[in-house]
Amino acid sequence: MTPRVLRCALLDDFQDVASGIVDWSPLAGRVSLTAFREHAGSEDELAADLADFDIVVTLRERVPFPASLFARLPKLRLLIASGMRNSVIDYAAARAHGVTVCGTASSSTPPVELTWALLLGLARGLVRENTALREGGPWQSTVGADLHGRVLGLLGLGKIGSRVAEVGRAFGMDVIAWSRNLTDERAAAAGVRRAATKEELLGGSDFVSIHLASNEGTRGLVGAAELALMRPGAYLVNTSRAAIVDQDALLAALTGGAIAGAAVDVFDIEPLPADHPMRTAPRLLATPHLGYVSRDNYRRYYGEAVEDIVAFLAGEPIRRLD
Template identity: 35%
Template sequence: MKKHVVLYRKVPEDVLQSLRREFDVTAFDDVDDANRTRFVEALGSAHGIMGNTLKIGAALLEAAPRLEVASTISAGYDAFDVAALTQRGIVLTNTPDEVTETTADLVFALLLASARRVVELANWASSGAWRAQVEERYFGVDVHGRTLGIVGLGRIGEAVARRAALGFGMRVLYTKRTPHPVAESAYGAQRRTLDALLAESDFVCLMVPLSPETRHLIGERELGLMKRDAILINGSRGLVVDEPALVAALQNGTIRGAGLDVFEREPLPAGSPLYTLPNVVALPHIGSATHATRAAMARQAARNLIAALAGQPVATTVNPEALEVRRARTPAA
């Protein structure tokens, strides 16, 4: 008898068919108030789930007594209560490799757009205000040859460093718990404390995962350490930044500007000043939003789910200790 899998995100047809060949599949394009009851009912017999964005915590897990594997179609996994999954012996897998280059492209686009005031001046020109040579007050700042500080030099951070050093001749600083010899050798990256990085960088790029340690990592004190003409780029998670403190810093000139793809609340409320401040480029969380990347993420998430439910090792298992919990609960033959 096939195991039961519940999808809670729309996936390409080839991915859906690959899962149907292996499992009994219940598919939801998304979960909302209209179908939440049916979704929770489906969890009752589910051995695996696959999707993203939905918060998966202890309450939903109570409705899924047979659940063995959760496969997220994302690199980040802060939507999951990892401790609750582990306690129940439920394996969580993610798709970090598929998003690396696409997200690094987007992060660098934010950096360039913020530095050269691309969105602000495109809107200014299209409004009919461009009637003569652009005045100095509308000038931006150079990117080439400047100093980029990357907070969290993981897969995406390293890809950003490569673009900065090899493409734009930038000096690269980074923070990381341990040294990154490859980045130091290939891109001349220099390791710094967070405070030193903030003080030296012309651009500060946040690339850390969300955790209790990184929540509001950048607040009023940290913004005050940055150069007044520095620009903050956040391509990680919104809660890494104290958003009211950032708004105040942008309003009072503590820093020059910000390029943001993530926010404390998503979607960002319509009344947020981050939409109206001229020195902000605000995007709707599109780091991995290309057709090719999203399809690749779904395919890898499906491969992860198939392998994990077959008892095979998955390299991107977030909580391998869940396997030990499951083994401890399995009676000896």
């Protein structure tokens, strides 16, 4: 008897590249692929879309998999998340419903590079100047902010934060960092100074960049009171997680001119609704969560997803998260 061909869903394949960026032939004849280019707007829609799938490959933490969703997907047997950490999957529910959860490697290089693209674009008004040049607007309408000799404050000094610090030093910036568990020794090893408090870092930096994981200790870490500590000429960059910064407080700070500007790659709702105020906020450079989106990273995600599926079919799952 010929074994049933399993169905695999590739979620949020916005650029329609998942099925072609790596070699899926090891699954030929055993697994069929279906890519979803549109994001499911609700759990009801997602449950309907995935009802007949045995395997799901999801990107980052955009799609929650709570217990209620697992209960509505009786055919699901394997869930693969890009990266080796995912806070929106209910692992206990996955186990209870017989679903194996696996991950993939994820590079810290793309978010480091995007952080600097955003910081530089923000500092030199690149979007505004490019738009003016293309549309026949004024020739030079902004005065750029300098990096050399300025203070770069990093909230978080892990893999990504440390590499952002390295680039900052190359620009001749004075780099300081803070997190709850950061030590003087760890800061010194990264070539930066440790700020004694979060408040000291926010009040003493010309540019603040966030590189923390989202958890109970960091959600809402930067709110109205913290933004009020920043210098009027300072800039905020967030390529980490939206929940770390109070979105309403950030909008108010930008609208009122309390800070010079912000650059963000992450939002409280993704994809961002057409009428979301972040789309029209002043002094804001925004990108649609591109931090992880690069050719090499996608090859890593989907290439290891293939490996995960092959191992699962062999009865020996690898890179398990559950």
